[in-house]
Amino acid sequence: MAPHSRYEEIAEAMRRRIEAGEWEPDARLPVIDALAEEFGAARNTVHRAIGLLETLGYVAATRGSGVVVRYGAARARRPRGNLVKRNLWLRGYSFPSASAGEQWMKHGEADNTPTAITDERVAKLLNVKVGEVVPRRFRVTGPIGEAPFQINVSWIHPRVAELVADVDKNPAAGEWLYRIEVGGHWPIKWFEFIRARNATPEEAKLLGIRVGKAVMEYTRQGWSGSDDKPVEVTQYVIDGDRVESVQVLERDESATLPWPANGEAES
Amino acid sequence: MAPHSRYEEIAEAMRRRIEAGEWEPDARLPVIDALAEEFGAARNTVHRAIGLLETLGYVAATRGSGVVVRYGAARARRPRGNLVKRNLWLRGYSFPSASAGEQWMKHGEADNTPTAITDERVAKLLNVKVGEVVPRRFRVTGPIGEAPFQINVSWIHPRVAELVADVDKNPAAGEWLYRIEVGGHWPIKWFEFIRARNATPEEAKLLGIRVGKAVMEYTRQGWSGSDDKPVEVTQYVIDGDRVESVQVLERDESATLPWPANGEAES
DNA sequence: TAGTGGTCTAGACCACGTC
């Protein structure tokens, strides 16, 4: 029954106590030294068990204050979909993967300075070379009053850079995607790639989560409607614990095969 | 520039070497002791750096053989969708989140024995109590000839247990979902919940991945069309490194607002 | 300032793959 390692056993024992209610949500756990003595293990081993419980979403540890139970925390539900809505009044767009509607920028961390592309995959999707400097838009967002849980980064192809050059100085001009479309690239077509992966150290710091925490990554590639080449790549990195996509499955009866003519039925 | 800890610095240095091609894909890295000496750090610290690189998908470590570069590995693409297809000939169903089509059961790990429900969320979705014993179907699947990368588990509500009791002995009778529908619960309606989270120790062992690796979790809840209560819950847990969902975004022009009557345009 | 979690070390031992 126990092919587990010791730290997994300890994590398992602690998990059971949490689920049994012995340690209630928002309550503080005993300090690590006390737990180490109780379990008869080294401090490091208990610390590792806590790290596991943290990535699994059972507790949250804060240096200086303690380890707190985070079991049964609420999670934002975001309807899944593939419909892009345009709002010509605001000269903006609405992507289903991007927002739950009520999000806000945080910290003033917005950064619109052009940057060299380091990621090989992004370079390929945008059809530029690694190291090339392109316009970039960077945001960390989340609901008002709560911790941010989403990183938004967009890279723009150099050949349309002029079209979005004054977007920040002149907000009434509309979003940069709108500028690109009316600038001669209508209609933009998008592909979206969805992955689950582990947070990098940089992302973990931005989102206030532990390194290695699971995140959802949406990567969107926008193609020009005129020259049929990529014009933008946008990536959303979302704390996996904070959101959940929901979808109603529909029946495709058109794809239903008829009963076989010579009925092999036997029910 | 370096708010990193030492193990993150070492991981960063190793990552740069991999991306620079100094350590090529499928090549073996130096042994940990050698790396520890080179970086002037303890063995444990280097080991932790390697663990980080492993969860980020850059390397794969195997006890007894070594650490191998896994950069740029292929990934299966699975079209995203919400259309459930019925196949009356096979008396089965096709869910977009479930399969890439060519999957196969692995290891003979299939397990159809009834089991007590331990997960509180699953219990709630199936509308039963935690600890209640219900029919369960368990599979670990993946493409032929490759390592499995997906865990499929289904729980069935006790009130429809009789309808699926003989499914295993009589394959020609069709899938258990088909049996439930023709047994008086047509049409079943489904909701699907999608999350990214970290693999538990059990899941990691089944999928052959490191504990804490990011996985996609699809949870499907099926409602009876007759008594409007849940009849089944199915969960897919998929190695995040092995699949990627792809989707074409469509324009919803019906939602587009008209230009304002008093044009504030200035482009 | 005291107490908390987080990191690092040096060394030991274990589990597993390879030869």
Place this chain on the structure above:
DNA sequence: ACGTGGTCTAGACCACTAC
């Protein structure tokens, strides 16, 4: 049997929070 990665220990020191 050997060499590999994985775990555990005991102790030290650091970074951060709360008081």
